[in-house]
Amino acid sequence: MTDKKKWNHLKSEIKFLKGVGEHRAKLLNKLGIFTINDLMEFFPRDYINRQASTKISSLRYNENFSFVGVIVSIEKRNLSRGKTQLNVVVSDGDDYLFLTWFRFGNWFVKQFETGKQIWVSGFVTEFKSNPQIIHPEIEVLGEDEKQSFWHSRNVLPVYSLTEGISMNVMRNLIMKAFELYSKEIEETLPEYIIKKFGFEPRYSSIQKMHFTQHPQEVSKLKVRYAFEELFYTQLMLARSRKHHNQKKNGHNFVLKKTYTSILKDSLSFDLTSAQKRVIREIVTDMNSERQMNRLLQGDVGSGKTIVTVFAMLLACENGYQAVIMVPTEILAEQHYYSINALLQNQPDIKIGLLKGGVSKAKKEMKEKIRQGDINIIIGTHALIQKDVIFHKAGLIVIDEQHRFGVEQRAELSRKNKNPDLLYLSATPIPRSLALTVYGDLEVSIIDEMPPGRKPIKTLWHNSEKSKIVYEKVLEQLKTGSQIYIVCPLIEESEKIDLLDAESLFQMLSTKVYSDYNVALLHGRMKTKEKDEIMENFKDGKIDVLVSTTVIEVGIDVPNATVMIIQHAERFGLSQLHQLRGRVGRGAEKSYCYLIVYPPISADGRERLNIMVETNDGFKIAEKDLEIRGPGDFFGTAQSGLPIMKHANLVRDQELLQQARILAQEIIEQDFSLKSEKNQILAETYFDTFLEKEKLFDY
Template identity: 45%
Template sequence: MNIYDDVGYLKGVGPKMAEKLNKCGIYTILDLLLYFPRDYEFISIANNVEEFNDKDKIITEATVEGILKDIRTKTGKVLSTVLFKSGNTKFKGIWFNQPYAKNSFRVNGKYILSGKIEKHNKEIHLSNPKIMRNITLDDNKILAKYSLRDDLSNNFLNKIITEALVQINIIENLPRSILDKYKFISLDEAIKSIHSPMDSKILNEAKRRLKFQELFTYSLKILLLKEINSSVKGIGFKISDELKELKEKLPFQLTQAQARVVREVLLDQKKPVPMNRLVQGDVGSGKTIIALITMFNVIKNGYQVAMMAPTEILAKQHYAEAEKIYKNFGIKVKLLTGSTTGKNKEIIKEEIAQGKIDLLIGTHALIEENVVFDNLGMIVTDEQHRFGVGQRSKLSNKGENIDVLVMSATPIPRTLYLYLYGDLDVSIVDTLPPGRKPIDTYYVNKNESNRVYNFALKEIEEGRQVYVVCPLVEENEDIKLTSVTNLYDELKEKYFRNINISILHGKMSNKDKNEIMDRFKSGEIKVLISTTVIEVGVNVPNATVMIIENAERFGLSQLHQLRGRVGRGSHKSYCILVAEIKSETTRRRMEIMKSSNDGFYIAEEDLRIRGSGEVFGMRQSGESGLLLADLSTDFQLFKVANLEAKALLANQEEEEQRVVKEIINSIERSSKYICFN
């Protein structure tokens, strides 16, 4: 059996089951082995059930003594009961509303069961016991729990993964020097132990080895991409004579930082290799104008440009700005989003294919297969960490060796972006345009919110508008956080009775979100209660107050991004953080926000206090294509893996070069970073 064989080759996987596995992204044996458990259950082996406490999870071998008739309880539930005996102890297996469960048992039959103990007076029950197969009772168990869809079961996944591991011997593919240096277990042992760990120690060793493997390969891929890009022949654009005229007609003067970054991008465009540059700038630092000037140069060289934004609101803003700046320069700009009508979509697609459109601005709609460019020379992605790697490459593939510019308002600490974006050259817009006023930031404890909303009311009476941001849409029973819907009811009743307020959250349709944002921008809605969907790029100059509920739940950089939604007009603006301040760390984080408006300083502090995941306000796994490693908790391991990848590429010895070739081949055959031979 080969790891690239279809999963249908495994015993017990028929066509229907293969279809269910496909829905989980499992097509090959490799996909199956890399379908890692989402969690683990630590279960004790019970030779004597009586010795265990109420709520303990156990595995025991028991004989069926009887199967009782189902009973309907007063609350209408169907109660199914099977009588068991384990050693000298009798107990009941009980299922609610699962009458089919008892059909798996036969009187006098022996079964290995797992379930939770419940003690009622002198009776012992095992609630919802499951029959366990393919396991022995020689030691306590750590049971893998997988993400399940349809009627896939943990038992079934355990069974086929065990079968695959028995048939496959995974050959080591890291150099012996690295294994010895960091005392890593073998790749074979790591894969086996992550699915079926003998104990906590070996599980941790397996995770450490596989996280390193992933981060090491991720680093190698970035470094190799940079190497490949530098040897590929690009377009090499000339500097257009009309650039001078465009700059003179701008309604403002560029800051020194903007002028420097424009120069860096234009120099890249002249080079005969494809540009791959990240423009990083704080909220409001004027990155869009940099993109517009450099896109103008490409268009005036006779090429088309595509600009992709993560939201329709942001795409519309870029479109309006482009129309204004490019007026009188004979440039045709079009907007393509999910809400573009079917008829207009067809016209735009026809015109872009014929080369009649110079600049196409849009959302994910740009990466649809039937959007074909006649002569694409450059792509720009805004807020690039919001797009998966696959989405960005789909857009790049619409042209040949084109220039790529990515923009981000998420300040990434200098200590981090060198590792994250090794394949990108980085330009930093580190000053704000004149006239941007600093936003006064305050923090208050949850019990002082009365003051906060009375202040917001005064601002509304002065003709201003207010944002209120919450972390969740619905109330979470386990974590008591303010929800959008609950807060709306409370604020409408208590403070904003005769004021037009509305809700915005990610579960709404794009059409509804756009409609509400348009009404807020026009001033019709005075208070917008929202989740973090308003974080990116929204421009409402009349909004002067940003209130963030449960501020302790956000990363500092995300708080800073949200704060940047106000302070965009001529009026004094405020950001008020409402937090449960129960620890010195929380207070320190709030103080950092209060004392600084510098996104890069805040990002560095965030990295120091909470780890890199908070820099983005999100877990990076999934975004980066990583399965196990999480850049918020594994940053130190990432640094080590990155250094080892660089050393490996520089090493010309035969063994090291063999490893590089094998990993390159594996990456080409699979999008996964944990590669097998």
């Protein structure tokens, strides 16, 4: 094994690499590069072949296209309202391709010179019978390369960048890292796994990823790194699951059919078969001698609340308290009122609401919880405060669980002796992803909607039709319905040319909807102010709510029938689906209008079309994962699990299964990874994953 001093070079912070420093380190951090090893594993996302013979005549409209050509003309045109347009024409010697930008700085224009070689990549459209790419990705070749290592290379790596880090800088930093530390690259997979899958050793494969002159070999090399990510994650989950299943520390609840039967008999509707199946799965867990550790997934409106209440009552009829933690106070209040309504004929069940802040009422509630006078406790993160002591918590439910850090979830679950744990998610997660992210949990899915729920009619329009859409939904306002309008930004930005919520609010409240009560909601407002606006909207005092994405998860407003999403091309599919789910909660037909602004990428069109085609959250989640890859699928890095840099959980499902099976076999035979053949596994795993594993030990 390499000595400790040498290994520390790869683990040292990126700022210590020659040519980086404090300022560049912060920029690289934005790309997920924190150590020198991270930089080495920051693989190219594409390659430029200077000698490539791709011809413009081979391109297809409405598809992505990449090629190397020569700049033949540059034109900067002034448009109305002080805006400008940049047109650059490139040629392969026979045909021409038109490149157009509507947003650019002077520094950007200066890099273009006629006669220079340029690499171009983007989505091809047609303009006046000519092929055109709007806002393409480009690199003017030969810039800042003279006398450098890269100048003589026919194939150049293309990296994802952030503002302040140019392609030339990134390539040179990569080169410097390998010049200084390539001899310290260590193997992270044992020999028997490398042979089993035919992988190339890490030392040579990681260098080929950056410096290859044969891009066709890269796809095979990438498989190794995708497998490695999946495998070590599965190894951690296999250890956590085995450890959890060995502990017989559950409460062994008995289904006494007292409170639970009263609830069942009082319902004015029939449970769906999916709800019945999931209730049986939860009851079986709670009846066992092992602590329940289950994720309950269900699309917006699928009926997770009633299933959760059945589980809570099972704990209550065995003399235990049931606790539910939610991310916002307004959601806590919504749960409090809806659960009270469901249990109004069961006065023996005392329900308590614990929110943030300091008050006499809060102090009294904490005392009632400690004494056991409250059976069902509903609250926010205030529940994890040290002075909140449960009398006898038997079930802990965490709603919208991805909104909490794994440390917060673990902290709540440790407050009492081994309570059963139920996690709720309204963000449907494809099974392939659930296997990876929640491999230590059992997973229940409510995959059926209650009968009578009307699908939301979804349409997408170009931005020039915004006025028509606003006028069209006036008809909805006249009938007494309410409207959500979502913008990606709070206020106007010099850096990003987007419609902002404040400007739109001013325009709508003074012109289009001046006869109606229009309100503005955004994340910079204080919690009390936000809650007051949402309460007024719920009570019908506000007709039109202009908001940022803070309403993505929120309260039920059955009277809201229209959702308009500005700059819909900038949102992910799952987020669009969550926003759309704010409407369609009442008996009236509901509509969702997606307003888009050019340029629209091929992926953007695909997202918009799938929203129009289906209301099924699971289909949408699967497609979202396929389009943008796993990344940080939940919109948060708090899950306690690594963000996948190399694996794609749609493309790599077969690889995932192989990794999962192998990880389970290894942990069954060698839980502590003490055998000689697993020495490299032990070194890599305990160095990287042991702290994360502890978070799953409830």
